[in-house]
Amino acid sequence: MKYEIRFLPSDLLTNAPEGTTIFNAANWMGLAIDSTCGGRGTCGKCKVRVVSGVAPIREADRKFISEADLADGWRLSCRAVLHSDCVVEIPRLMGNPKAALLGYGHHVILNPNVAKVYLELTEPNLDDQVSDLQRVHNALAQEGYDAHSNPSVWRALPKLLRANDFRATAVMVGDELIALEPGNTREKNYGFAVDLGTTTVVGAIINLNSGAVEAVKSELNRQAAFGADVISRVSHTMMEPDGLSELQARSIQTLDDLLDQLTASSGIARENIYEAVIVGNATMLHLLMGIDPEPISVAPFIPAITQPVTLRAADIGLRLHPEARLATLPHLGAYVGADIVAGILATDLTRNKDGQLRLLIDVGTNGEIVLGSVHGTLATAAPAGPAFEGAQIKHGMRASDGAIEGIQITAEGQVILQIIGGNHLKPIGIAGSGLVDAVAEMYRAGVVDASGRLIQVEDARAKLPDALRERLLTIDGVRAFRLSDPASNIVLTQQDIRALQFAKGSIAAGVAVLMQQMNVTAKDLHQVLLAGSFGSYINPASARTIGLVPWVAVEQIVAVGNSAGEGAKIALLSFREREAANRIPEFIEYVELSGRAEFNDIFMETLAFPPLDAES
Secondary structure (H helix, E strand, O other), X not given: OEEEEEEEOOOEEEEEEOOOEHHHHHHHOOOOOOOOOOOXXXXXXXXXXXXXXXXXXXXXXXXXXXXXXXXXXXXXXXXXXXXXXXXXXXXXXXXXXXXEEEOOOEEEEOEOOEEEEEEEOOOOEOOEOOOHXXXXXXXXXXXXXXXXXXXXXXXXXXXXXXXXOOEEEEEEEXXXXXXXXXXXXXOOOEEEEEEEOOOEEEEEEEEOOOOOEEEXXXXXXXXXXXXXXXXXXXXXXXXXXXXXXXXXXXXXXXXXHHHHHHHHHHOOOHHHEEEEEEEEOHHHHHHHOOOOOHHHHOOOOOOOOOOOOEEEHHXXXXXXXXXXXXXXXXXXXXXEXXXXXXXXXXXXXXXXXXXXXXXXXXXXXXXXXEEEEOOEEEEEEEEOOHHHHOOOOOOEOOOOXXXXXXXXEOOOOOEEEEEOOOOOOOOOEEOHHHHHHHHHHHHHHXXXXXXXXXXXXXXXXXXXXXXXXXXXXXXXXXXXXXXXXXXXXXXXXXXXXXXXXXXXXXXXXXXXXXXXXXXXXXXXXXXXXXXXXXXXXXXXXXXXXXXXXXXXXXXXXXEEEOXXXXXXXXXXXXXXXXXXXXXXXXXXXXXXXXXXXXXXXXXXXXXXXXXXXXXX
């Protein structure tokens, strides 16, 4: 059951499930409540006034709030659990908290899960025989931390404190004291944010004090040698006795190589990286943690874990600070993973205050689709295949130097190429964005008809300029169109066009199923958000021309970049935002397309390209 909660003085309204704390409900709406403990009930700063509704008094409330204020409705928001509709007044924050602009115009108040607390402790004597550990814990309690620690901290205490005149910096990850460092090391406080993609892995070292990105790099996932998609990698774990450990090792190797590059370029030591937030699809994260992914690949498609996970980075062989923690975000389903949850967080799709309907599409081997607003959201995954990644295309390739990424066909039949790395380079293949552009331009020019069929030479004589007709070829009995000059001879074949149609048809059908279930049309959409590296480079007009996205105004189609990576950064920089991300599955309905008769029917309908007269 969900309850309505209205926040004053902003007059913002939301609905949250029973059992949600007022603190988390406010986080969900992007409202800042003062706190140093991240909502763990130990600092006593997150006081709000419950104007109306049920909010029983808790033990923690009595510890930090006077009887008079309790009678007036004041409560610790992190202990106040929703059991009814309510109205809550949030006090104005004292001072201006640090914030960073991340994601798609997302202002994030910096509240990382990692905190470094400088301690100047009184030295023990015969009148003060408190243990070293208790002395540290008492000092942290005064700062609002109800800390616990492990033997690695205990062993270091005696010599470290006495060698540094009882001055040290406590490294807190959540409520756990993971290390004590000699002297004041507060300025050295970093995290590692990762989008662990099937093809590409993007990592960044983040300054947890300022929110600045100190270094960012991308690497090809070392697992690619075992197949381009998740199914082939799962098959490797099933067919080879050491397949799972092999793929896990490749994941760690990829991250290790990234860290080598990041630390070299930034000058930041691995030992000063205290937490990593890693997002990816369910299969990639299962493989990273050494969990058998086989059940994900077969009906009824059940992951071993969908909830967020926190573990020691060292437990899987990731070398950061020896006691650094690794955290993930939750999955929505077998094929809508933590990377999409991160994208939802980065775009604010499920909690946008304007209430407008938005469609998020992450285009890749699987097309993950999210449709919704603060009023309700649906999500699904459509099996697009590897065409958008350049696989199964005769001259397809990854987006790297020499790849054709954009194409224009003029009225006179001139083909103008845009090449990654500069147009002075010789084209050596075609990237996914170039593939979409090429087919869209060929369709507009009449080289391809609405069914996706290349025009025959005899018909071309009457319909096409000589410059285009001369580009029509037959290769081993298969019709093709030459995109480049004859020396480079980059061609697009009829099979390539069919592969694109199947890929875009699957995603378009998935979108149509969600829109039908929500009973909305393209006219109801405020924006279409294209995510991922592919979504960043695709021409919105071309995506619309081939029917990859619904027919909306071109300016409503927005590239939001690597939203998964941005969401990982946000979760790293704000424990509040991470808590909001962890609640996202409660607000989204996952739609499984497998076996749905209407999906197959719609898929057949969406293979064709939309009528060109819609563009006029």
